[in-house]
Amino acid sequence: MSNELWKKDNPKLLDLNNMYKPEVISKRFLELYENEWRSAFQELSIQQESQEHVAETLLNIVMASYSVSLRMSGFQLQNLQSSVKRDMLLLNGKEDHLDELSERNKTLYELATSNIMDLRKILSPTAIPAIKNLVLDNLSKDHDLSYRKETKMAAYIDGCVELTWLMCTLDPPMHLETCKSQDPASKYFRSYAKSGKCVQYCVWPCLCLHSNGPILKKGVAQMT
Structure with a gap:
């Protein structure tokens, strides 16, 4: 079965592809x-008087989620690619360089690499719980996480982890x-209050298609 036909006839993959669309x-x-x-802001505001501090706490969560997701997605992709390369080299009796594969097997490797993204x-849903634990561990080094068991906060953390993981597994x-603070107003952020x-x-980050790429959703900032 060809690569394109496999994708076409795989309903689960079609659903996943839709979920991974940048616009979605x-x-x-x-x-x-x-x-x-x-x-979560309303829930946390009951415990903290400063709106700026509440906003900072929530921003730290989404950015920690993004940082961990970006790092772990890079590790995951590298490991999958290395595994495919190693197996193909062993099948060809080679243990050193991909350059020594035949042209035919280079094509197969490129095809396998493209399917790694699929x-x-x-596998994405199975990775999210582990990513969440890493995010919480990361945050706990510098922040009080007593709020994590609050109902609305828990839902917010889950949403941050899931979406930043989806963002970071794109290519x-x-x-x-x-x-x-003190940055000039820019096209990347709209005003908060x-x-x-x-x-x-800063209240909420700006989402871009990729680094230095077009803006998909403006961030939010309290201005002065």
Whole structure:
């Protein structure tokens, strides 16, 4: 069965491909901000007086999720590619370089590599719990995580981990851009509660198709 035919006749993969479309992910990312983020903000505001501190906590979660997802997706892809290359070299009696494969087997390797991206999509749901644990471990080094058991916060964390993992398993990965205090107003961010000429604090990251790529969803910043 050809590569394209296998994809065409695989309903599960077709569903996954739709889930991994950048426009679908960007829409869900906006919904995460408008729903889970707002609910978590209200829940956390009961415990913390400063809105800026609450926003910072929520921003740290989504950016930690992105950082861990980006790192782990890179490791995963590298390991899968190395495994395919190693197996093909062994089948050809080689143990050193891909360059020593025949032209035919180079083509097969390239085909296998392209299908690795589909394999990652199929395996994606099984990786998310492990990614979540890594995110929480990462955050616990510098932050109090007593809030993690709150209902709305838990839903927000789950949403951040799932969506950033989807972003980072694309090729190239999607990109999240933040801003910092005193940055000038830019096309990447819209105002939160008040407008102004420079940033007071970042509320929500900007989502780009890839690093230095076009904006899919503007971020949100409190301006001054």
